[in-house]
Amino acid sequence: MDHLLPLSRVAKLVGTSRHALQEMIRSGTLDTFDGMVELNELLRAFPDTKWEDDAEFRRITEIKERAFGKRVFERALPDKEVLAARLFELGNEYAATKALLMHYSQVLSWLDEKIDEIEEDQNKETRHALHVLRAFIVRHLAEIPPDAAKVQALIAQERILKIMSAHVTIKPSGHEFIVESNDTLLEAALRAGVSLDYGCSNGNCGDCRARLISGEVRKVRAHDYVLSQAEKDSGVILLCSCAAVNDVVIEANVAGASDIHQQQLVVKVKAVEVFNPQVAALHLLAPRSQRLRYLAGQSVRLSAHGASGRYAIASCPCEERHIEIQVLRNADDAFSQLLFSGLNANENIELEGPYGEFVLEDASTRPIIFVAFGVGFAPVKSLIQHAMSLDLAESIDLHWLADEAGYYQNNLCRAWADALDNFTYITHASTTEVETTLANIVNDYPDLHRFDVYAAGTAAQLQLAKRVFLKHGLPAQQWRAGATDA
Ligand code: FES
Structure with missing residues (x-):
């Protein structure tokens, strides 16, 4: 087989x-x-x-895991019921293979007897031919094929992967991902950058309903949402409550930016990380019962103490409840003032969103150029993590054009470049000659028509960059921009 x-x-x-x-x-x-x-x-x-x-x-x-920081898997083993089911399946496969080998051994001894029987009444030539045939069979059974050790080692590796993980195919989109550790199907999809429909993520709303086409799943999280008998009979499952026992094919909707409805939630300040006097990251935690649903590259509106502002999200949906926002110090921005004057851990912040269509074209396998102007690095960071999770782009080049905030996450970008063969990180010093800097960038890409370009910065910076990139041969439909001052 x-x-x-x-x-x-x-x-x-x-x-x-x-x-x-x-x-x-x-x-x-x-x-x-x-x-x-x-x-x-x-x-x-x-x-x-x-x-x-x-x-x-x-x-x-x-x-790679270190480079992703917070994406380190804490729970390495599958759920114990899933593990037991996978071991049971493996045991069945072993038993079937052993039974088949015993059958083959029986057939061989019958063959031996049959040759003896036929040999008796034959002439010398035929007896010789039968003798040669028997010797051939015995020799080949005794010989170890040259690739046997390799085949055995490969099968052993593959079996271990099958015990520790399961493969998922989403229809009709064709997305594929692996479910590892004790992740649910929804958690694994988000880690892999696949944006399946969901709402509460804890079994209450039913938004993550999907249909199991083949394979076996097991409920690993309790849920209150009740599936009707007709739904269960037609293979409907809740992605946030089930893990895959073996390789599965699932019919589910992969959402685009326009499919995600606006949400309002109250999140807590987890920490304020001041990179330098000009820029800080606000780390927020969504409630267990209501995670923010968004796509990498989108933005949200934050409000607290009467101040509010709209900012790009710097984290990716794979980070579950954690949301990171990066904010530039700005005297005209009351929320920025509030952040730099001190927000306390556990303070409540009202969050609305997500907004924007600056998201990854996730079906594209073209190489990607990211251009970040200053704090435009925030949405770019989110998109890069999404692109890395999908693992489909031929290569990823990040160009960071600094402003007064500098390359405030330089170490992270260097770690990506060290960990990934297809990732290149290039910094461009702050200069008034932005057009010259952009022209130097595009000159390094004589085949610019092959690339997707994602740029984030102020509307004026993006307008200039678009003009330079399109003039040098980038097709307009391969240019995507996210304004940080929208
Ligand atoms: S996301 Fe709400 S039930 Fe699964």
């Missing part, structure tokens, strides 16, 4: 990106069947991979 592996699992096994695998498929160096890779094809396409030693793969994963 063919042993077929989904692309996301292959990417984990060989320690590469899904984009790199898709490039191999496009160039004909990796064959797939129904979007899956057969085990022998994997061995052929990656002959030098050391399947018995995943130390390198673990090292890269650890570096």
Whole structure:
């Protein structure tokens, strides 16, 4: 029987990106069947991979996790019921394989007897031919195939991945992701940058209803929302309450910016992080019962003590209840004044949103250029984390054009560049000659038409940048901008 592996699992096994695998498929160096890779094809396409030693793969994963900071997984093991179900399934597979081997062994001894029986009445040539056939079978059964150790190590790795995680395919969008640790399907989707429909995230509203097409799920979180019998019979599940036992296919809606309704919630100040006298981050915590639903790159309105302002979100939806806002010191902005004069931990802030359509074109596999003017880094940071989670862009280049606030998260950007082969970080000093700086940037991209460009800054900066990029051959539909003074 063919042993077929989904692309996301292959990417984990060989320690590469899904984009790199898709490039191999496009160039004909990796064959797939129904979007899956057969085990022998994997061995052929990656002959030098050391399947018995995943130390390198673990090292890269650890570096990536450190670079993401708050995305470190706290709960490494699957839910115990899910783990038990996966082990039971593995035990069944083992039993079926063993039974099949016993059957083959029985067939071989029958064959041996049959040859004995036939041999008796045959002439010399036929007896010789039967003798050669028997010797051939015995020799090949005794021989260990040259690739046996590799195949065994690869299957062992793949089995461990199957015990620790499950693969999810979303229909009709075709998004794929892996569910690890004791994450629910919704949590895993958000970590992977897939924006499925949801509301409360704790089993009360029913907004995360989806239909299980194949595979098995298990309820791992209590929920109060009641699914009707007809819904249950047709495979409807709550994504925020279920984990995948094995590889599953689910029918669910992946939301765009216009699908997400406006929300109002009261969040708490977790911390104020002052990067330098010009810019600070406000770390907020949404209530357990009402998380903010948004897409990377969107913004929110914050109000407290009679002051309010609209700011881009710097965190990504994968950070669950945590929301980060970055605010520039501004004498004309009352909320900025409030933040810099001191907001206490646990203070309540009213939050409205999300707003804006400065979001990632997540079906695109084009290389990406991000351009951040000053504190325009905030939405860009959110988008970069989303792009990294999707793992589809050929490459990501970040150009940060500093203002008086400087490169206030320089270390984070350097950590991304160190951890990811396809990430480049370039800083551009503060200058009055912004147009010259932009012209120097585009001159490094003779094939600009291949890229998606995401830029964030003031409306005036964006207008100038758009003119320069389009003049140098960027198609207008591949330009996306988020104004920080909107
Ligand atoms: S998000 Fe509300 S029930 Fe799942």
